[in-house]
Amino acid sequence: MPNKESDSEKQGTSSNKKLVRTLIIIGIGIPVLVELLTLFNLINVQLIGDEQKEMVAPEPVTETRTFTEGDTLYADYPSSFVIEQMRIKVTTSEWRFEMSLFANDAGTKEKQIVTIDSLRLKSGKVLQGKEAMSEGVGQGISLSFKRVLPMGDIPQILYISSVQRFSPDSVKKIPSKARLGNIPIRYERE
Amino acid sequence: MTFLKRYPNAAKVSKANFIVAFIALAIGGLFGFIQALHRTNVFRGFFNSGEYYTLLTGHGVLLALIFTTFFIAGLFVWGVTRSLEREPENMTFTWSWFWLMVIGLVMTAFTILGGLVPDSSIRAAVLYTFYPPLQAHPGFYIGLALVIVASWMAGADWFWSYNKWRKNHPNERIPILTFMALFTMLMWYVCTIGVAIEVVGLLIPWSLGWVTEIEPLLPRTLFWYFGHAVVYFWLLPAYYVWYAILPKLSGGRLFSDSMTRIVFIIFLILSTPVGYHHQYADPGISVGFKFYAMATTLLLLLPSLMTLFTVVASMEHGARQRGGKGYLKWIGKLPWDSPAFVGCALAGIMFAAGGFSGMINASMNINILIHNTIWVPGHFHLTVGTAVALTFMAISYWLIPQLTGRKLKFKTLALIQPYAWFLGMTLMSNAMHRAGLAGVPRRTAEPEYSGFAYEPIFGTMGEMQWQIAIGGTILTISLVLFLWVIAASWLGGEKSDNPVDDHIPTPLSGVEHTPPILDNIKLWLALAIILVLLAYSFPLWEMVSDGIFEPGALPRPS
Numbered sequence: 001m002p003n004k005e006s007d008s009e010k011q012g013t014s015s016n017k018k019l020v021r022t023l024i025i026i027g028i029g030i031p032v033l034v035e036l037l038t039l040f041n042l043i044n045v046q047l048i049g050d051e052q053k054e055m056v057a058p059e060p061v062t063e064t065r066t067f068t069e070g071d072t073l074y075a076d077y078p079s080s081f082v083i084e085q086m087r088i089k090v091t092t093s094e095w096r097f098e099m100s101l102f103a104n105d106a107g108t109k110e111k112q113i114v115t116i117d118s119l120r121l122k123s124g125k126v127l128q129g130k131e132a133m134s135e136g137v138g139q140g141i142s143l144s145f146k147r148v149l150p151m152g153d154i155p156q157i158l159y160i161s162s163v164q165r166f167s168p169d170s171v172k173k174i175p176s177k178a179r180l181g182n183i184p185i186r187y188e189r190e
Numbered sequence: 191m192t193f194l195k196r197y198p199n200a201a202k203v204s205k206a207n208f209i210v211a212f213i214a215l216a217i218g219g220l221f222g223f224i225q226a227l228h229r230t231n232v233f234r235g236f237f238n239s240g241e242y243y244t245l246l247t248g249h250g251v252l253l254a255l256i257f258t259t260f261f262i263a264g265l266f267v268w269g270v271t272r273s274l275e276r277e278p279e280n281m282t283f284t285w286s287w288f289w290l291m292v293i294g295l296v297m298t299a300f301t302i303l304g305g306l307v308p309d310s311s312i313r314a315a316v317l318y319t320f321y322p323p324l325q326a327h328p329g330f331y332i333g334l335a336l337v338i339v340a341s342w343m344a345g346a347d348w349f350w351s352y353n354k355w356r357k358n359h360p361n362e363r364i365p366i367l368t369f370m371a372l373f374t375m376l377m378w379y380v381c382t383i384g385v386a387i388e389v390v391g392l393l394i395p396w397s398l399g400w401v402t403e404i405e406p407l408l409p410r411t412l413f414w415y416f417g418h419a420v421v422y423f424w425l426l427p428a429y430y431v432w433y434a435i436l437p438k439l440s441g442g443r444l445f446s447d448s449m450t451r452i453v454f455i456i457f458l459i460l461s462t463p464v465g466y467h468h469q470y471a472d473p474g475i476s477v478g479f480k481f482y483a484m485a486t487t488l489l490l491l492l493p494s495l496m497t498l499f500t501v502v503a504s505m506e507h508g509a510r511q512r513g514g515k516g517y518l519k520w521i522g523k524l525p526w527d528s529p530a531f532v533g534c535a536l537a538g539i540m541f542a543a544g545g546f547s548g549m550i551n552a553s554m555n556i557n558i559l560i561h562n563t564i565w566v567p568g569h570f571h572l573t574v575g576t577a578v579a580l581t582f583m584a585i586s587y588w589l590i591p592q593l594t595g596r597k598l599k600f601k602t603l604a605l606i607q608p609y610a611w612f613l614g615m616t617l618m619s620n621a622m623h624r625a626g627l628a629g630v631p632r633r634t635a636e637p638e639y640s641g642f643a644y645e646p647i648f649g650t651m652g653e654m655q656w657q658i659a660i661g662g663t664i665l666t667i668s669l670v671l672f673l674w675v676i677a678a679s680w681l682g683g684e685k686s687d688n689p690v691d692d693h694i695p696t697p698l699s700g701v702e703h704t705p706p707i708l709d710n711i712k713l714w715l716a717l718a719i720i721l722v723l724l725a726y727s728f729p730l731w732e733m734v735s736d737g738i739f740e741p742g743a744l745p746r747p748s
Contacts, residue, residue, distance in 0.1 A: 016527055017527075019527075019602065019605070020526050020527045020605070023526075023605065023606060023609040024526060024609070026609065026613065027536075027608075027609025027610065027612050027613050028536070028609070028612065030613055030616075031612060031613055031616035031617075034616055034617065034620055035543075035616065035620065038620055038624065041647070041648040041649070042647060042648070044648070045647050045648050046647075064641055092310070092311045092313055093309055093311065095240075151238065151240040151241075152238050152239045152240025152241075152635075187323070187325070
């Protein structure tokens, strides 16, 4: 009997030792390996350099024009519109996108029409737009656009169209897609 | 006889603090798991990116403020009671600071979690640093103020015990467990002045609408007056364990009593006047004061290096008592099958790594390289996230049996837990450091930019993101193991009059070799205050001297 007890004790001690060994290999060995690999790679890159990277020419970056507050839409067209204000206003209960466009084309002979067709958000959702028309000829136009956003979602692309007169006989509705840049987010107390 | 039998009142208070600490650990840890999956884009189905900031605030506040403070309170109640051999002086007072801390915690947690309730006006997604212009519900700030005030009461409780003990022991040296607790609390009193002024004087009136505007620089400066020292408020209790208990767990004795006291004195003196190293990028603070802060910060390496020496020497002594020989072979003789020892030892090893990345953060010019990147969370998950948290978890395996009178259950799981934590944290923190060097920002739910690709020094962004997610998952599993073992042991462990060997031997170089001046509390406190005045008085005066209605000044009344 005493031998059986000491045998089972020995087994328990032995399996405990195996467990500890395994834990040390996985729990300490892998971290040490990860850190050594990191050190090796850092030294490799910083001191020895990466020849392949040096030989490859850097990829050209495509410039993407974005629009923010103060920018002009339809700048190359007879009727252009300035983004007077473009903000996201945040309260405890909602996120709200607010934009106002303004055009002061006193020289035009037509009423100006600008339509926000839709607003595409970062999540892929699309919000409905709005149309605005000037009160009279040469009086300019002001369009105020407000939409409640899903919390945390940011407008990315503005789909807009405006009626442009290119010549006495030529009036066209020109659609445009404006990629929006950084939109200031402002917190409002309710 | 267990601590429970000898000091039942203290055991009850200690346990109460630990229960709150572990609940905060569980919720905060869960939030961390969700964050790790979300910001790496591995899985974003739990919450949306707007709600991420509520989770992030919850993770930071519940772990770095609530779990730590309550655990420290429980630990110090145990340590002071045990070393002075007396129960708390007045249980009404003792319970009142505990319940005040709980009330503050509930208020704060309620306002944070309100952010997850749709259409709720109660929100506090202001992150753990709660800088203006981010504004939380007033309950958040009031709750935090209550926690701080209650912690002052807790410190006063321990000083009360010490004063009463001193009357009966006029010529004795302060017992080391009490010495460390008192010096930790002295440092806490010095550093919490800043955050108390910020919260009570500025943020609460602002959140209630009594003032309309706040200039961020002053509240930020007051926060960081507190914000670096608070990390030592967390770290010193881990040192408390490494100095007082880890040698015993190793089978040996503490190498030197005087080295221990010197280290705690240095931390009292230097912890607070270093706060500007968190504000290197802030305008409005002169580079000269930032330089002063850098110098004092680098001096703080000294007590940690001293600790490295003392603790390793103590462990070596223990290993050799267990038959260890040779220059390094003795390491194999340490009790790598003891969960409490393993957790403390691995926490200490990881702290060394955290210290190295901390040197980068402390150095004013190099700091700019990693400022506001995910390198910073990589650093503090090694220090508070492991050196402190893993030590606290590990020592719980040794403390909880003493407080409950029950043996530890599921010892195999308890043994696996610290190894898993070490593995998970290495993976996660390693990737965070590398991502930070590539410029990946911290504190954001979606670190990707459109039309821009990060350039890691080696490897790919995808690899690093998966490494963070896998590391975070392993950490969560480790946390679950810990909570399971503690809950099972607490509720169903085998009752015993001697559930764990709680004897702590005397140091090799004992208190008889320790110069009496080290116990001169007033001297060291005065020195600490002088250094703080040198660091902060002129810059703060400059910030408020423009007058109440001028920019850079105190908030304007509405």
